[in-house]
Structures are given as structure tokens and as C-alpha cells.
Amino acid sequence: MDIPYTVEIRRDTGLNNGKIGIWLFLASEVMLFGALFASYILIRTGAPSWPRGDTILNVPLATLNTMVLISSSVTMVMAWASLKRHRFGTFRIYMGATILLGFAFLVVKYFEYSHKFEIGLFPSTNNFLAIYFTLTGLHMLHVMGGMAVNAYFWGPGAKLWKTNPEWFTNRVEHSGLFWHFVDLVWIFLFPTLYLL
Amino acid sequence: MQASTTTDHAADIDKHVRVYILVFVTLMVLTVVTVAISRLHLPVATAVTIALVVAGIKGSLVAGYFMHLISEKKVIYAVLLVTVAFFVALLALPVLTVHDGFWIR
Numbered sequence: 001m002d003i004p005y006t007v008e009i010r011r012d013t014g015l016n017n018g019k020i021g022i023w024l025f026l027a028s029e030v031m032l033f034g035a036l037f038a039s040y041i042l043i044r045t046g047a048p049s050w051p052r053g054d055t056i057l058n059v060p061l062a063t064l065n066t067m068v069l070i071s072s073s074v075t076m077v078m079a080w081a082s083l084k085r086h087r088f089g090t091f092r093i094y095m096g097a098t099i100l101l102g103f104a105f106l107v108v109k110y111f112e113y114s115h116k117f118e119i120g121l122f123p124s125t126n127n128f129l130a131i132y133f134t135l136t137g138l139h140m141l142h143v144m145g146g147m148a149v150n151a152y153f154w155g156p157g158a159k160l161w162k163t164n165p166e167w168f169t170n171r172v173e174h175s176g177l178f179w180h181f182v183d184l185v186w187i188f189l190f191p192t193l194y195l196l
Numbered sequence: 197m198q199a200s201t202t203t204d205h206a207a208d209i210d211k212h213v214r215v216y217i218l219v220f221v222t223l224m225v226l227t228v229v230t231v232a233i234s235r236l237h238l239p240v241a242t243a244v245t246i247a248l249v250v251a252g253i254k255g256s257l258v259a260g261y262f263m264h265l266i267s268e269k270k271v272i273y274a275v276l277l278v279t280v281a282f283f284v285a286l287l288a289l290p291v292l293t294v295h296d297g298f299w300i301r
Contacts (some may be wrong), residue, residue, distance in 0.1 A: 014269040023272050034283045044288035058258040059231065074220040076268050077262045081216070082207045180262045187254045190227075191247035195234035 007166045022174040029142075031192055033185055036138065040131050040192065053194040056121070058112055062194045065108045066186065072101035073183040076150075076176045083169040088161055091172070095154045097156050098179065102147040109140055132193050139189060142182045149175045219261045224256050 005017040013020050044050050054057075079094035116122075118127075123133040153172055160168040230250050234243065260266040265276075 012270045015271065020271065020275075023275050027275055029241050030279050030283055031286065034286045038286045038290050041287065045290070054234065059234075063227065063231050067224060070220065070223045070227065073258060073262050074216055077216050078213065081209050081213050177263055180218055180258055183262075184255050184258050187258065188248075188251050191230055191234070195230065196240070196244055196247055 007164070007170060010125055016170055018174045019169055020179050026177065028108070029181060031033070033135075033138075036131075036135055037188075037192075040135070043127050047127060050139065053128075053132075053192075053196060056128065057194050058115070059194050061108055061112055062190055066104050066190050067108070068101050068105050068108070069186050072098050072105070073180050075101060076179045077121045080169070080173050080176050082170055083161075083165070086165070088158075092154060092158075095150060095172075099147055099150050099154060102143055102150070104142055106147075135189055135193065139182070139185055146175070146179045146182050150179065215261055219257050223254055223257060226250055 001019075007016060074095040075094045079091050079098060081132060082088075082090040082094055113133075121129055123130045153168075153175060157171070158168070160171070230247060233246055233250070237243075238246070265272070
């Protein structure tokens with residue numbers, strides 16, 4: 001039996017089911033990161049002193065990573081736009097670029113983390129580093145998750161384009177919504193942790 | 197059943213693409229602005245306010261244009277409205293506790 005409303009629009013919501021599903025999931029993600037941001041506020045305001053992020057963390061590397069993630073959001077939306085224009089080859093290029101930019105983000109993060117460990121800075125060192133590693137670690141897991149889904153649509157999942165291009169386009173749009181959300185979270189994490 | 201939105205006209209998509217590139221450039225500029233402002237070493241309250249305002253503008257651009265929230269259906273806005281209400285409550289709870297809020301002891 002076919003999955004209903006993958007392409008067709010439901011009369012009650014005005015959307016396909018995938019779209020409403022991903023937005024409900026993102027709503028739960030807002031609450032997940034919201035809880036951690038609330039914890040950050042509580043820990044910071046309750047601490048007798050709090051270090052400026054740029055005295056401990058590497059701002060140039062984080063700025064580079066911000067630009068990498070913003071670029072990946074553009075390539076992601078361009079991948080979707082390519083499908084809307086029925087240009088599958090262009091979709092593959094943009095989606096491939098999105099995955100590579102995600103990988104670049106992880107490589108930069110690897111250098112940041114490994115440098116911290118080398119100089120003896122761990123999550124257990126102080127509250128600042130505890131919340132830094134928790135927030136950026138969770139965010140990094142989201143980058144990995146998004147990359148896995150995007151890689152599936154770049155590779156084996158792309159077979160759907162031949163049989164049901166509209167459904168495939170919708171799926172790419174939904175994975176794009178998740179990817180942009182990951183970018184959105186980083187846009188707030190960057191100044192909060194590195195610059196303030 | 198209605199046709200899906202994937203039947204959008206190619207010209208509309210071309211227009212969208214131009215907007216995406218404009219948003220991309222704006223986001224890059226705002227990233228540089230965020231870092232430049234942090235170098236000014238302003239008082240904490242001012243720095244937090246400015247940083248969050250700039251991040252809010254950047255976030256709105258991503259949500260509005262890349263996530264197409266600027267032209268979404270009402271049901272999505274309803275979901276987000278509830279989410280924002282709970283998110284604000286979540287952030288307000290520790291702040292009220294710290295400031296010895298009159299209704300949270």
C-alpha cells in the first residue's frame with residue numbers, strides 16, 4: 001500500500017504529510033536546544049565569574065565554520081531549486097557540495113576539540129567548557145545526522161527521482177529544512193559561546 | 197486532490213535563486229559584523245543585546261527564505277507559535293529564578 005499524502009496536499013493542513021512531520025520534529029528540536037540554552041543562562045548567571053569565550057576558544061576557526069555552514073545552507077537550497085527546475089545533474093553537484101561542506105565543518109571542529117584536549121581542557125575542567133562541549137557536541141551530532149540523510153539522497157535514495165520526482169523533491173526539501181535548522185542553531189551558538 | 201507545489205513555474209524558481217544569493221551575501225556580511233562588534237569589548241549587557249539582535253536577524257533570514265517560512269501555510273505558523281511560547285517560557289524560568297521572581301520562589 002502506498003504511503004498517503006507524500007505528494008498530494010491534504011485538505012485539512014494544506015500540506016503534504018512529510019512537511020508537517022518535519023516541522024513537528026523541528027519544534028521538538030527547538031525545545032531540546034532551548035533546554036540547553038536555558039541551562040547555559042542559569043549556569044552563567046549563577047556563576048561568580050564567567051570567562052569571555054574568545055579567551056578560551058578559537059574565534060577565527062569558529063568564524064570559518066560559521067561561513068562554511070551558511071554556505072552549505074545555500075548549496076542545500078540550490079539543490080532543491082535544481083530539482084524544481086528538473087536539473088538532476090545540478091542537484092547532484094549542489095547536494096555533493098552540501099555534504100562536503102558539512103564534512104569541512106566536522107574537520108574544523110575536530111581540530112578545535114583535539115587542541116582543547118591537548119592542552120588539558122575537558123568538559124570536566126569547568127562549567128564553561130562543560131556547556132561548550134555539550135552544546136557543540138550535540139550540534140555536531142545533528143550535522144552528522146543531516147549529512148547521513150543528505151548522502152542517502154545523493155546516492156541510493158536518488159533512485160526515487162526516476163519513478164516519482166515530485167516525492168523525491170519533497171524529501172529533499174524536508175531534509176533541507178533540517179539542515180537549515182542546524183545552521184540556525186549554530187548562528188546562535190557562535191556568538192553565545194565564542195564571542196560573549 | 198490538489199497538485200503539489202513542485203509544479204512551481206521555472207521563472208519563480210529563478211527569482212527565488214536570486215533571493216537566496218542575496219540572503220547568502222547578507223549572512224556573510226552579518227557574520228563579519230558580529231565578530232567585529234565583539235572586538236570592541238563593549239559592556240556585557242550591551243554586547244549580549246547586540247550579538248543576539250544580529251543573530252536574530254541572521255536566524256530570521258535563514259528561517260524566512262531558506263526554510264520558506266515567509267510563505268508557509270497557517271498550520272506551520274500555528275505549530276511554531278506554540279513552540280515559541282514554550283521556548284520563551286523555558287528561557288524565562290531560569291531568569292525569573294535568578295532575579296527572585298515574585299511567583300517563583
